[in-house]
Amino acid sequence: xxxxxxxxxxxxxxxxxxxxxxxxxxxxxxxxxxxxxxxxxxxxxxxxxxxxxxxxxxxxxxxxxxxxxxxxxxxxxxxxxxxxxxxxxx
Numbered sequence: 088x089x090x091x092x093x094x095x096x097x098x099x100x101x102x103x104x105x106x107x108x109x110x111x112x113x114x115x116x117x118x119x120x121x122x123x124x125x126x127x128x129x130x131x132x133x134x135x136x137x138x139x140x141x142x143x144x145x146x147x148x149x150x151x152x153x154x155x156x157x158x159x160x161x162x163x164x165x166x167x168x169x170x171x172x173x174x175x176x177x
Contacts, residue, residue, distance in 0.1 A: 111153045115162075118144050122166045126173035134170040141166055 089095050118141035125134035142163045149159035 108153050111148055111151075115141075115144055115148055115154070119162065119166055123169055126169045129173055129176055131170075131174040131176075134173045138166055138170040 089098060118137070122134055122137040122141050125137050145154065145159040145163050148154045149156040154162075
């Protein structure tokens, strides 16, 4: 345990940020899973709708520093490819 007041505060801040980032990361995984599930079920319209929601969430996470912007772009691209493949299959 830290003795220095500034380090005690820093530890509190880190715990709060960790919890916030973990929740956001989990939410992003859920959105991605919804897109992939809709694509696997050949639900093209549902996949496109879920893709829109997921892309928006990824963009917000990148702007808030939860994800690097290139990571967000890469994940969005992969989800878009999955959703578009479902659309093409119909």
